[in-house]
Amino acid sequence: MLDRLGDRWTVLVLVELSKGTRRFRELERAIPGISQRMLTLTTKRLCRDGLVERTVYPTTPPQTDYRLTPMGKSLGGMVSALADWSRDHRDAITAARERWDDSDL
Amino acid sequence: MLDRLGDRWTVLVLVELSKGTRRFRELERAIPGISQRMLTLTTKRLCRDGLVERTVYPTTPPQTDYRLTPMGKSLGGMVSALADWSRDHRDAITAARERWDDSDL
DNA sequence: CCGTATCCGGTAGGATACTG
DNA sequence: CAGTATCCTACCGGATACGG
Numbered sequence: 001m002l003d004r005l006g007d008r009w010t011v012l013v014l015v016e017l018s019k020g021t022r023r024f025r026e027l028e029r030a031i032p033g034i035s036q037r038m039l040t041l042t043t044k045r046l047c048r049d050g051l052v053e054r055t056v057y058p059t060t061p062p063q064t065d066y067r068l069t070p071m072g073k074s075l076g077g078m079v080s081a082l083a084d085w086s087r088d089h090r091d092a093i094t095a096a097r098e099r100w101d102d103s104d105l
Numbered sequence: 106m107l108d109r110l111g112d113r114w115t116v117l118v119l120v121e122l123s124k125g126t127r128r129f130r131e132l133e134r135a136i137p138g139i140s141q142r143m144l145t146l147t148t149k150r151l152c153r154d155g156l157v158e159r160t161v162y163p164t165t166p167p168q169t170d171y172r173l174t175p176m177g178k179s180l181g182g183m184v185s186a187l188a189d190w191s192r193d194h195r196d197a198i199t200a201a202r203e204r205w206d207d208s209d210l
Numbered sequence: 211c212c213g214t215a216t217c218c219g220g221t222a223g224g225a226t227a228c229t230g
Numbered sequence: 231c232a233g234t235a236t237c238c239t240a241c242c243g244g245a246t247a248c249g250g
Binding site: 001006011048074083093 | 117152156180186194201
Binding site: 009035037038041 | 250
């Protein structure tokens with residue numbers, strides 16, 4: 001199951017959805033670099049795992065809402081905390097890398 | 106930087122090291138399925154990022170200890186929490202998948 | 211707008227063999 | 231024991247085109 005978290009896009013989608021309900025296109029724009037294909041695959045897997053719920057409104061043009069289930073929210077919280085951590089420590093890690101690259105090769 | 110967390114082996118190594126100092130072989134045995142190659146690559150990257158420290162004892166046979174740095178510990182705690190979460194919810198997720206697979210295809 | 215289907219190149223990573 | 235080096239393949243995932 002950690003395998004699923006070992007997926008870049010899954011983490012990013014969870015982070016975005018933990019901020020609130022999103023439509024397909026909103027997710028696509030909120031996650032730079034994701035392809036349409038990967039977004040559908042990722043959301044589908046999350047639905048299958050019972051972490052995300054999909055609501056389809058048969059309007060024209062069609063609209064689809066994605067939101068976290070209770071289980072998804074509990075996971076989303078932890079993943080968001082991880083995202084915050086990585087933001088807070090980015091500089092420290094960059095510095096560590098430069099130190100390493102200098103001393104080594 | 107989340108990219109690094111979006112790596113299966115990195116997460117597992119962090120979880121194991123957050124339990125304490127480990128030798129190379131101990132890590133290899135503690136993480137089923139990891140190859141020697143991936144273990145060296147993963148530990149090297151973690152060292153480079155300043156999350157893990159390596160201590161080499163020039164004995165025969167040689168011995169190498171890996172341990173988390175303070176920064177690594179703060180991350181390791183969060184990642185371990187994630188591992189606990191996935192253990193606690195494995196059944197619920199498996200059930201959700203079966204429900205999905207039945208209703209869909 | 212919200213997907214699905216097909217093609218296809220790059221690379222992650224396993225297997226293996228070899229050093230110190 | 232603790233790595234490094236080389237080969238080789240499967241699969242991930244981007245690009246594109248199309249359907250509802």
